[in-house]
Amino acid sequence: MTLQDLSLWQVGIAALLIVVNGALSLLLKLDLERKLAWASARTIVQLLAVGYVLGWVFSHAHWYFVLPLMIVMTLIAGFAGAGRGKRTYAGQRADSILSIWASSWLVAAVGLFVVIRIHPWYEPQYAIPILGMILGNALTGVSLGIERMTEELTARRDRVEMALALGATRWEAAQGPARDAVRAGMIPTLNQMTVVGVVSLPGMMTGQVLAGQSPLQAVRYQIVIMFLIAAASALATVGAVLLTYRKLFSAEHRFLASRLIERAQ
Amino acid sequence: MMTATPLVQADGIVRRDAGHGTTLLQPTDFALASGDRVAITGPSGSGKSVLLRALALLDPLSAGQVLWRGKTVSRAAIPRYRRAVAYIRQRPALLDGSVEDNLRYPFSLSVYRDARFDRAYAEALATRAGRGTGFLARQASELSGGEAQIVALIRVLQLVPDVLLLDEPTASLDPESTVACEALINAWFDDAATPRAWVWVSHDAPQAARVGKRQLTMRAGVLSERADGLPDAHHDSAPGAPSARGAQVNAHDSAPDAPGVQGDVQDRAPTGIKVSKEATR
Numbered sequence: 387m388t389l390q391d392l393s394l395w396q397v398g399i400a401a402l403l404i405v406v407n408g409a410l411s412l413l414l415k416l417d418l419e420r421k422l423a424w425a426s427a428r429t430i431v432q433l434l435a436v437g438y439v440l441g442w443v444f445s446h447a448h449w450y451f452v453l454p455l456m457i458v459m460t461l462i463a464g465f466a467g468a469g470r471g472k473r474t475y476a477g478q479r480a481d482s483i484l485s486i487w488a489s490s491w492l493v494a495a496v497g498l499f500v501v502i503r504i505h506p507w508y509e510p511q512y513a514i515p516i517l518g519m520i521l522g523n524a525l526t527g528v529s530l531g532i533e534r535m536t537e538e539l540t541a542r543r544d545r546v547e548m549a550l551a552l553g554a555t556r557w558e559a560a561q562g563p564a565r566d567a568v569r570a571g572m573i574p575t576l577n578q579m580t581v582v583g584v585v586s587l588p589g590m591m592t593g594q595v596l597a598g599q600s601p602l603q604a605v606r607y608q609i610v611i612m613f614l615i616a617a618a619s620a621l622a623t624v625g626a627v628l629l630t631y632r633k634l635f636s637a638e639h640r641f642l643a644s645r646l647i648e649r650a651q
Numbered sequence: 652m653m654t655a656t657p658l659v660q661a662d663g664i665v666r667r668d669a670g671h672g673t674t675l676l677q678p679t680d681f682a683l684a685s686g687d688r689v690a691i692t693g694p695s696g697s698g699k700s701v702l703l704r705a706l707a708l709l710d711p712l713s714a715g716q717v718l719w720r721g722k723t724v725s726r727a728a729i730p731r732y733r734r735a736v737a738y739i740r741q742r743p744a745l746l747d748g749s750v751e752d753n754l755r756y757p758f759s760l761s762v763y764r765d766a767r768f769d770r771a772y773a774e775a776l777a778t779r780a781g782r783g784t785g786f787l788a789r790q791a792s793e794l795s796g797g798e799a800q801i802v803a804l805i806r807v808l809q810l811v812p813d814v815l816l817l818d819e820p821t822a823s824l825d826p827e828s829t830v831a832c833e834a835l836i837n838a839w840f841d842d843a844a845t846p847r848a849w850v851w852v853s854h855d856a857p858q859a860a861r862v863g864k865r866q867l868t869m870r871a872g873v874l875s876e877r878a879d880g881l882p883d884a885h886h887d888s889a890p891g892a893p894s895a896r897g898a899q900v901n902a903h904d905s906a907p908d909a910p911g912v913q914g915d916v917q918d919r920a921p922t923g924i925k926v927s928k929e930a931t932r
Contacts, residue, residue, distance in 0.1 A: 544744035551707060552807070553734040553762040639729045640709060644669055 401426065443510050452508040456517055460487050463521040467626070471533030473540060475645045477633055482528050485625035490520045493618035501610055519590065519611060520618045523575055527619035528626040531571030535630045536646055538563035546641050556635035564627050571623030575616050582612060656721040657682040658814055658848055659706055659736060664715035666701050675701045677872040678715065683814065686846035690853060690863020691874070698872040699852040700741075703816045706850065707738035730762040737812035741819040743803035745791040750802050753791055757810055769809065776805045779838060780831040797828025804832055808839045815839070815849040822854055833862065 404426045411418040443451050464483030468474075494517045498504050504512045539546060542563060549559040582588060583605075590611060594604035634642055660683070666676035676698045683689060683706075691699050704710045706717060708729055716723055724732045745753050751773075758768045770787070777786045780801045794802065800820060807815070815836065821829040840847050853859045859866060866877035 544740075544742065545746065547709065548740070548744035548803075549756075549760070550709060551733060551738040551740070552757050552760065552810075553730040554760045555730055555762075558760050636711065637726050638708065638711070639726075639733075640711060642711070 401430065440510070440514065443514070447506075447508070447510050449506075449508040452510045452513060455510075455514065459514075459518060459521055460490060463490070463525040467525045467528040468532070470529040471536055472649060473536040473646050474649045475536070475630075475633055475647060478532065478630070481626055481629035481633065482532065485622045485629060486521065486524045486528055489618050489621035489625055490517065490524045493614050493621065494520050496617075497610065497614040501614075515590070516611065516614070520614055523615040523619040524622035526574050527571035527623035530574070531567045531623040531627045532630055534570040535563055535567035535627050538566050539634060539641070539643070540646060543641070543643055550639055550641060554639070556637075556639045556641075557631075559639070559641065560631050560635055564631055567627045567630075568623050571627070572620055575619045579612055579616060582608070588612075655684075657684045657718075658687075658720060659683040660718040660721070661706060662715050662718065664705050664717060665713045666698075666705055666710060667713040674872055676705060677874075679874050681706075681874060683848050683850060685813075685848055687848040688840070688862060688864040689848075689850045689867060690859040690865070691850060691867045691869055692853060692856065692859045692877070693869035695854070697869045698874075699869045700818050701872070702869065702874065703738060703818050703850060703852060707733060707736060707816055709738065730760075734762050734810065735812055736814040736816060737807045737810070738816040739803065739807055739818060739820050741822050743796075743799040745794070745799055745802060748791060749787065750789050750791060750794070751787040753802055754787070754806050754809060757806060763810065766810065773805060773809050776808060776835065777801075780805065780835050781827075782831075795828075797824040797831075800824055801828065801831060801835070804835050808835060811839075813845075813847055815847075815851075817849060817851045819852050819854060821858070829858075833858075836862075 404422060407422050408419055410416070411422060439455070443455055461483060464486045465479065467486055468479040468482035494513070497516055497520075498513055499507065502512060502516075539560075546559045546563070550556070578586075588608055588611070591604045591608040594607060595601055634645055636642055659681075661679055661681040663678045663680060664676065665674065665678050667674050679702065681702070691702070693699050701710070705712060708717060708724065718724075719732050719735070746756055751770075754773050755768045757763050758766060774784060774787060778784075782798070782801065786798075789798075791799070791802070800823075804820065817836070820836075821832050824832065836849070840849065849862075851859070851862045853862065868875055868877045
């Protein structure tokens with residue numbers, strides 16, 4: 387069982403499929419051609435670059451190459467997690483990075499060292515893709531969670547202040563929006579878990595099967611990954627929402643609504 | 652009754668807008684003793700709400716402090732302070748659900764652990780406000796603005812606070828609802844075994860005359876005794892005041908207003924704090 391190598395020509399044929407999108411955009415006047423071209427170019431350049439970087443790191447498997455790469459991946463995820471939503475506050479980026487970093491590395495450590503038990507501890511072939519998948523989902527949870535939290539607090543500001551004026555503690559006043567925010571952040575992962583294998587075949591599992599591994603092994607890996615992803619995105623979402631809460635509510639049980647600022651478009 | 656310690660006392664409190672650096676409330680001393688009924692009038696944007704919110708400890712102070720019965724309020728005691736000193740906003744904020752759900756809400760808070768919802772009492776308050784027995788079952792979303800404010804008032808009054816900070820509670824209400832709200836608040840004041848107190852911000856001069864035994868005005872962040880009295884705020888920051896005043900007086904405030912106050916205050920003989928005669932309800 388050998389893997390079919392793809393030549394660049396074959397990739398080019400697949401890339402032509404983007405023409406379908408372009409034609410639709412022109413036909414329906416969606417005005418998306420430039421964005422499509424840009425997105426396609428990014429897909430090609432980013433993935434080719436990652437291919438080279440990974441190829442290089444895999445052949446130079448030292449912790450001092452693997453660890454910095456993992457840190458860069460984490461920081462990029464952290465920055466991306468903060469870049470959503472109409473409203474923001476000073477320190478949102480730091481909150482996003484902190485919650486994504488702590489949750490993803492904790493869960494990845496459990497997955498790599500306790501479940502999969504890789505040797506050496508930084509084995510890039512496992513560590514990098516698994517951390518990457520965890521980061522991607524934690525980032526979704528964090529960005530949805532923070533966005534929902536700031537939106538709810540803006541929309542429900544009157545109620546939050548009413549609760550505080552009645553004598554609610556800051557947590558009692560904030561818990562409704564915080565709950566909604568955590569729920570919003572965790573729903574994509576929960577949806578993914580309910581349809582996995584039935585509606586969607588996860589990329590990693592597909593890849594392993596294509597690479598010749600038995601579907602039963604691939605499925606076991608996928609189950610492990612799903613739970614790692616679920617745990618990390620839950621922790622990251624809760625962490626981000628709690629950090630947001632601490633920034634926007636002072637210990638004097640005040641809602642610091644003036645810290646919520648409209649993001650410059 | 653021997654003690655002269657006020658219920659709520661503000662010592663040189665200042666509020667500055669963190670973003671723009673404008674001063675919303677100039678250094679202000681203010682004392683509210685039990686039995687006091689204070690009315691504050693003044694143009695919109697002059698800082699009346701800022702003062703009330705500061706007294707309720709809802710906004711961070713730039714300087715000064717607020718004392719409760721002569722003592723500073725620790726962080727942990729702030730919910731208890733707000734239970735005793737209830738702030739009522741102009742626009743009532745109701746939760747989804749029925750009127751009764753709204754009235755029950757405070758009892759879910761830890762600060763009211765020792766209290767229980769008393770349906771009969773809530774209904775009695777509703778009746779006093781001219782609302783029938785079915786009122787508690789109404790949906791909050793179906794209430795008129797006046798009814799919503801009555802719910803917000805009953806929600807607070809059933810908790811029997813010691814002090815009310817009323818931020819134009821009837822500003823957007825029809826005359827009938829205004830009468831009902833005033834009746835509720837007056838009854839709360841009269842029912843007390845120990846004297847209570849309120850600070851009532853109003854746009855409406857006749858209402859201010861009705862509800863205030865002591866009349867104060869707020870202009871450009873400066874609180875003063877109205878017309879025939881001394882300025883209440885003795886931190887006379889005359890050099891700083893004009894610039895701050897220029898920065899934040901609302902566009903629709905007529906220009907002669909601000910100097911007029913200053914002139915008024917300075918021209919008066921120091922007759923001390925005056926209690927206006929028409930302050931009976």
